[in-house]
Amino acid sequence: MWNFLTPERQNSDQARTGHRLGFLLLALAGLGLFFFRLGTPGLMDPDEGRYAEIAREMWVLRDWLIPHLNFLPYLEKPPLVYWLTALSFGAWGCTEWAARLPVALSALGGIFGAYWLGRAFWGAGPGLVSALILTTSLGYVVLGRVLTLDMTLALFLNLGIGLGYLALSRERRELLPWAYLALALAVLSKGPVALVLAGLIWGVWALIARRPLIRPLWHPGGLLLLALVSLPWFVWVAWQYPDFLRFFVWEQHFGRFLTASFHHQQPVYYYLPVLFGLLLPWGWLLPWALGSRRPDPQGDRLFLWVWAGVILLFFSLSRGKLAPYILPALLPLALLLGEALHGLTESGRHLWASRGLTLSLAVWALTAWVLVGLYFRPPAFLAPEWARLAPLSPYLPLGLIILALTPTAALIWRRLTVLLLGALLFGTLLPGGIEGISQRRSPREMGLALKSHWQPGAALIGLQLYSQGVSFYSGQVFHLLDFPSELDFGRRLDPGTGLFFADPAAMTAFVHSRALTFFFLKDKAFPRLQGLLAGNFQTLARYKDCLLVAYKGK
Numbered sequence: 001m002w003n004f005l006t007p008e009r010q011n012s013d014q015a016r017t018g019h020r021l022g023f024l025l026l027a028l029a030g031l032g033l034f035f036f037r038l039g040t041p042g043l044m045d046p047d048e049g050r051y052a053e054i055a056r057e058m059w060v061l062r063d064w065l066i067p068h069l070n071f072l073p074y075l076e077k078p079p080l081v082y083w084l085t086a087l088s089f090g091a092w093g094c095t096e097w098a099a100r101l102p103v104a105l106s107a108l109g110g111i112f113g114a115y116w117l118g119r120a121f122w123g124a125g126p127g128l129v130s131a132l133i134l135t136t137s138l139g140y141v142v143l144g145r146v147l148t149l150d151m152t153l154a155l156f157l158n159l160g161i162g163l164g165y166l167a168l169s170r171e172r173r174e175l176l177p178w179a180y181l182a183l184a185l186a187v188l189s190k191g192p193v194a195l196v197l198a199g200l201i202w203g204v205w206a207l208i209a210r211r212p213l214i215r216p217l218w219h220p221g222g223l224l225l226l227a228l229v230s231l232p233w234f235v236w237v238a239w240q241y242p243d244f245l246r247f248f249v250w251e252q253h254f255g256r257f258l259t260a261s262f263h264h265q266q267p268v269y270y271y272l273p274v275l276f277g278l279l280l281p282w283g284w285l286l287p288w289a290l291g292s293r294r295p296d297p298q299g300d301r302l303f304l305w306v307w308a309g310v311i312l313l314f315f316s317l318s319r320g321k322l323a324p325y326i327l328p329a330l331l332p333l334a335l336l337l338g339e340a341l342h343g344l345t346e347s348g349r350h351l352w353a354s355r356g357l358t359l360s361l362a363v364w365a366l367t368a369w370v371l372v373g374l375y376f377r378p379p380a381f382l383a384p385e386w387a388r389l390a391p392l393s394p395y396l397p398l399g400l401i402i403l404a405l406t407p408t409a410a411l412i413w414r415r416l417t418v419l420l421l422g423a424l425l426f427g428t429l430l431p432g433g434i435e436g437i438s439q440r441r442s443p444r445e446m447g448l449a450l451k452s453h454w455q456p457g458a459a460l461i462g463l464q465l466y467s468q469g470v471s472f473y474s475g476q477v478f479h480l481l482d483f484p485s486e487l488d489f490g491r492r493l494d495p496g497t498g499l500f501f502a503d504p505a506a507m508t509a510f511v512h513s514r515a516l517t518f519f520f521l522k523d524k525a526f527p528r529l530q531g532l533l534a535g536n537f538q539t540l541a542r543y544k545d546c547l548l549v550a551y552k553g554k
Contacts, residue, residue, distance in 0.1 A: 039097025042442030049469030072490030107144025130338025139278025447473020
């Protein structure tokens with residue numbers, strides 16, 4: 001059954017059969033981990049609610065060039081993921097499944113990209129192992145099931161980087177147009193950071209490997225394709241709104257990287273534990289794989305080192321940090337892990353042929369069993385921490401047990417398939433964990449409650465608070481009491497919407513002109529609202545520390 005994991009020493013018919021079986025296994029694993037119950041969890045604020053609402057408004061307004069949020073121009077990110085999500089809504093309706101479908105398809109495409117690159121470097125066996133490692137990594141599964149821009153960016157960025165490297169290292173210039181097309185789509189996914197990362201990765205590799213760079217990458221047709229695909233949207237928006245380029249390039253890119261003006265500030269070492277977590281359960285084996293001294297005649301392992309290292313260093317130097325930023329680094333690291341693990345299966349060798357791997361598995365097993373013990377018999381200082389993770393029950397204890405049993409079984413049976421099966425079983429628990437988290441972070445019930453109570457002529461007011469998810473589920477626009485928010489730039493571009501109140505008095509006058517008003521606010525702000533308005537309040541729904549309140553005047 002597992003012959004396709006052995007090196008390609010078989011005859012051509014056996015190799016083709018192994019390739020088909022491996023491809024089928026990868027497809028089944030990807031479809032199960034990325035698509036099973038994809039539409040069950042509610043969309044979570046802020047990211048999922050934001051991007052789903054932007055796509056919904058794009059479909060409602062039929063404005064495919066200027067993204068809107070709360071029906072104001074929203075130009076922090078390029079539109080590719082919004083386009084794909086809006087088209088998905090058009091085909092399947094405004095559902096959670098449709099919202100996440102482009103992301104899940106991007107994740108599926110990414111694992112086949114890993115398989116293709118591994119096969120191009122070392123053969124089908126290492127390619128399959130690498131792709132399965134990527135498929136079963138915690139961060140990849142989670143971000144393949146959550147609506148953000150990062151998975152689509154990772155797909156096209158990694159495809160462009162990999163194609164460009166093959167064009168450089170194998171002198172296959174016919175791949176360059178495809179590399180530049182992929183990078184153009186990466187730019188349309190999240191911005192010019194894709195070009196910066198690709199250029200740095202190719203440049204550092206060329207410097208270390210003492211290879212020419214500029215001339216081999218020069219391809220007029222490919223560069224023209226890059227410009228024709230990526231530039232028109234930016235040119236159009238800049239023509240419509242002259243302040244766009246300053247806002248997009250300086251504030252949203254240089255500002256986030258260089259200054260402390262944005263949230264998400266973290267220390268420079270932030271991504272070391274984050275990377276370990278994103279690669280679970282494979283993170284324990286990463287030091288061993290990176291320290292492998294296997295022959296590297298083509299320099300492919302060196303390039304993968306550079307690929308992952310540049311991404312990690314680039315975002316570590318940024319003042320603003322979020323865990324999903326380093327998602328593109330998982331693919332090259334999975335390739336390094338897959339090649340190192342598959343190398344131990346050559347000539348029938350067992351996992352114990354490497355003392356380093358044996359030690360890594362032992363550390364993995366010991367750490368995981370300690371975590372199991374701490375979970376079921378927690379000391380007093382850990383009990384509150386485990387209590388905060390209650391939404392993950394029963395998936396968290398099962399996951400910890402699987403994390404402990406997998407290396408233990410691998411040490412006993414000494415087979416790569418034990419690790420792969422354990423990782424796959426661990427991955428099957430992650431969708432359930434996401435559902436548990438969404439129950440705390442999704443405003444779905446609040447949005448649906450608002451939709452069910454809505455009446456013609458009613459209004460929705462955010463009392464110094466705004467929820468993109470409530471808008472998505474209710475289909476209603478927010479009127480907002482003046483406070484800083486992500487809508488500020490759109491408000492400056494379109495100041496005549498009448499969606500903002502300058503002060504509480506203006507809000508009160510507006511409320512008195514309506515027969516029914518709904519308020520979205522923090523529960524601690526409710527007494528202040530009652531002091532501003534005399535009349536009947538009815539609490540319709542609660543979400544974390546937020547309330548949805550209906551108000552009818554006297």
